[in-house]
Amino acid sequence: MMQLDTLFEQVESIVEKYGRERSNLLAILSEAQDLVAHNYIPEEMAEFIACGMCIPTSQVYEVITFYGLLSEVPRGRHIVQICDSTVCRLNKNTSLGEVLERQLGIKIGTTSDDGEVTLEYTPCFGACDISPAIRVDKKVYGNLTEEKLRRVINQTVGGRKA
Amino acid sequence: MKRTANLISGQLKKYDPLQLSSYEALDGFAALKKAFELGSDGIIEEVDASGLMGRGGAAYPTGKKLRQSADVPGEIKYLICNADEGEPATFKDRHLLEFDPYSIIEGMVISAYAAGATHGFIYIREEYLYLHDMLRQVLALLREGGYLGTNILGKGFDFDIELFSGAGAYICGEGSSLIESMEGKSGRPRIKPPYTKVSGLNKKPTLVQNVETLTTIKSVLYHGSDVFLKYGTEKSHGTKLISLCGNVNNPGVYEVPFGITLREIIYDIGGGIKSGEDVKFLQLGGASGAIMPKSLIDIPYSYESLKEHGLEIGSGAVLVADNTNRIIDFLDSVQTFFLHESCGKCTPCREGNRQLSNIIGRMKDGVATNQDAASVERISNIMKYASFCGLGKTAPTAVLTAIRYFSDELFSKGDVYERV
Numbered sequence: 001m002m003q004l005d006t007l008f009e010q011v012e013s014i015v016e017k018y019g020r021e022r023s024n025l026l027a028i029l030s031e032a033q034d035l036v037a038h039n040y041i042p043e044e045m046a047e048f049i050a051c052g053m054c055i056p057t058s059q060v061y062e063v064i065t066f067y068g069l070l071s072e073v074p075r076g077r078h079i080v081q082i083c084d085s086t087v088c089r090l091n092k093n094t095s096l097g098e099v100l101e102r103q104l105g106i107k108i109g110t111t112s113d114d115g116e117v118t119l120e121y122t123p124c125f126g127a128c129d130i131s132p133a134i135r136v137d138k139k140v141y142g143n144l145t146e147e148k149l150r151r152v153i154n155q156t157v158g159g160r161k162a
Numbered sequence: 163m164k165r166t167a168n169l170i171s172g173q174l175k176k177y178d179p180l181q182l183s184s185y186e187a188l189d190g191f192a193a194l195k196k197a198f199e200l201g202s203d204g205i206i207e208e209v210d211a212s213g214l215m216g217r218g219g220a221a222y223p224t225g226k227k228l229r230q231s232a233d234v235p236g237e238i239k240y241l242i243c244n245a246d247e248g249e250p251a252t253f254k255d256r257h258l259l260e261f262d263p264y265s266i267i268e269g270m271v272i273s274a275y276a277a278g279a280t281h282g283f284i285y286i287r288e289e290y291l292y293l294h295d296m297l298r299q300v301l302a303l304l305r306e307g308g309y310l311g312t313n314i315l316g317k318g319f320d321f322d323i324e325l326f327s328g329a330g331a332y333i334c335g336e337g338s339s340l341i342e343s344m345e346g347k348s349g350r351p352r353i354k355p356p357y358t359k360v361s362g363l364n365k366k367p368t369l370v371q372n373v374e375t376l377t378t379i380k381s382v383l384y385h386g387s388d389v390f391l392k393y394g395t396e397k398s399h400g401t402k403l404i405s406l407c408g409n410v411n412n413p414g415v416y417e418v419p420f421g422i423t424l425r426e427i428i429y430d431i432g433g434g435i436k437s438g439e440d441v442k443f444l445q446l447g448g449a450s451g452a453i454m455p456k457s458l459i460d461i462p463y464s465y466e467s468l469k470e471h472g473l474e475i476g477s478g479a480v481l482v483a484d485n486t487n488r489i490i491d492f493l494d495s496v497q498t499f500f501l502h503e504s505c506g507k508c509t510p511c512r513e514g515n516r517q518l519s520n521i522i523g524r525m526k527d528g529v530a531t532n533q534d535a536a537s538v539e540r541i542s543n544i545m546k547y548a549s550f551c552g553l554g555k556t557a558p559t560a561v562l563t564a565i566r567y568f569s570d571e572l573f574s575k576g577d578v579y580e581r582v
Contacts, residue, residue, distance in 0.1 A: 068330030
């Protein structure tokens, strides 16, 4: 993680940009999380935001733990999400999962030991017309075949040894 | 024969969202100008006459909803466009947001004028991140063009719209959860009454409308309710956007007149089944909708005909599954989703989904019995009648209908399920 001082300065400017009203909490947390390489909100950051918005830290945690986008624990630098919706299930997403597990060398639902990549299932993100689909670092890739999937991973996460 | 229509989707993909003039050139804002002439009552009467029902899934009459909102007094009143389209197999709102944002916003300004709303929001799901910036630019262009902000089109009406992003929670598609989320809290539903149209965001009157509903309001005003009534059936008026997906050749968003049969949707519009296999089942309206067997595909796609068979239009999702799929794998996917998305506020939904997941686990292992079938019915009934919001009420629909039509696949041999 970068120096805490610098991080706090950046978070402070995000809080100022949105304003200290409670209604901005979700937007502030989402943007603050993007500052952290491992896609999570460290405790110090949650406390800092709570303090800046004059709300209890427990309430900030209630929000962080409720939403799928936010995390209170470190995740991979890259996040690979396989859509586990009904539509992708019909379009045989399970075989995509196997390919990804082999290519990334990790099981679904885990993060690699070096903290580079998290592989997980995610609920439907509305790309059913290009199913089966995955989302890598918030970007959607669809109509996946095994070959296309390998290409997408090479371009986003990079080549990895299984 | 052409099966699709273009009442709602007339402007879709026809212009560049970053060029306001290209929308204006397509007769853009003609509906808004007409709305200003009609006034609040006139707009509501027109929408009422069209028979439009909410397109998010609950099918509440839109004219009635507008009237109820207009009748609530208040200095500050909100209008929220619900673009938190989280229902699995549904992507028609995404299509509208991407390819015809101006019609949605025109529908918002018309609705705001009718209901007397002063502030607007588009609550968009985080998963549609790639659209966020474009929509912010569209809103800025509309402000510059005098279609948003103060004194819109010189008519003395003030209304502006902000974009608000969700953060990945299916439950936030429910109106009161969406509002909780906008207030910076976890998105759990509120007890009703008071209804959000009386006390919603910041305890102010709040009208929450689905993306497609708003676009259709614009379309009703543009074409007139009489044109709208030329399409559809006796009780289901006009047209509907469907999200056609699954094992079909041409998945996508299509506008169909009510009354078209599901067979026509699958074969004429969807181009048939990709694998060349036969249809096994459909799920209408998303994960919360009923599973129907192939034997029913000749029924017309309309509110009343589907209701006769215990089915619903819902969000307009039409998910088609071919013979290569096992019903249990599909149910497993549906149940995994609801177990994950139940917000945990009320016991029937939280614990009910947990129990349903256990039973579906036993079905998967091939050891589910008559006893389990009875448990599903009992638990589902409690969920349907005692859950706090629509999520818990509709979560058991898929498993219940799967048991109705495919029980031999779900229960162990020699233990024939009898309806309790």
